[in-house]
Amino acid sequence: MWQNLKKFVDFNHPGSALLLSLFILTSIVVVAFSGASGVLSNVKISGAVTRSFRAYFAAEAGAERLLFEVRHNEYDLGVYSGNNIFSDTLSNAATYRVDYKSFAPTIFSSVGSFDKVRRSVEISF
Numbered sequence: 001m002w003q004n005l006k007k008f009v010d011f012n013h014p015g016s017a018l019l020l021s022l023f024i025l026t027s028i029v030v031v032a033f034s035g036a037s038g039v040l041s042n043v044k045i046s047g048a049v050t051r052s053f054r055a056y057f058a059a060e061a062g063a064e065r066l067l068f069e070v071r072h073n074e075y076d077l078g079v080y081s082g083n084n085i086f087s088d089t090l091s092n093a094a095t096y097r098v099d100y101k102s103f104a105p106t107i108f109s110s111v112g113s114f115d116k117v118r119r120s121v122e123i124s125f
Contacts, residue, residue, distance in 0.1 A: 048117070054094045056119040058112030062088075062096030063121045066108055070125075 066085065085108065087097035094114040101107040106125040111118055 051115045051117040052119060054092060054114040055112040055117045056121075058090055058094035058096045058114060059110045059119050059121040060112070061090060062086075062098045062110030062112065063108075063123050065096075066098050066110065066123060 065088070069086075083099050085098045085100055087095065089095045092114075094112060096110055096112045098108055098110045101109050101122070108123045109120055110123065111120045
C-alpha cells in the first residue's frame with residue numbers, strides 16, 4: 001500500500017507534504033461534520049419527544065379532571081355549556097381542553113398542548 005502511495009506522491013517535490021496533509025485534514029473534517037450532523041438530529045428528535053410527552057400528559061390531566069368532576073362533584077353530563085367543558089393551564093405551561101364529542105355513547109375528548117404539539121385522549125361513558 002505504501003508503495004502505491006509513494007508512486008502517487010513524490011516526496012522529493014516541494015509542496016507534496018502539504019498536499020498530502022491537506023487531503024488528510026479534509027477527510028477528518030468531512031467525518032467530523034457528518035458525525036455532528038447525526039448528533040444534532042438526535043437532539044432535535046429528543047426535544048420533540050419531550051414536548052409530545054408533556055402534551056400527552058396534559059391531555060391525561062384533562063381526562064382525569066373530567067372523571068373527578070363526574071365521580072366526586074356530581075357533574076351533570078346532560079348539561080353542557082357549549083362544546084368546551086373546561087380547560088386549564090398546568091404548572092409546566094402545558095394546557096388542556098376537554099370537549100364534548102357525542103351523546104350515545106357519551107364521548108369526551110381531552111386535548112393537551114405544549115409548544116405547538118397537540119395530543120388527545122378520548123373518554124367514553
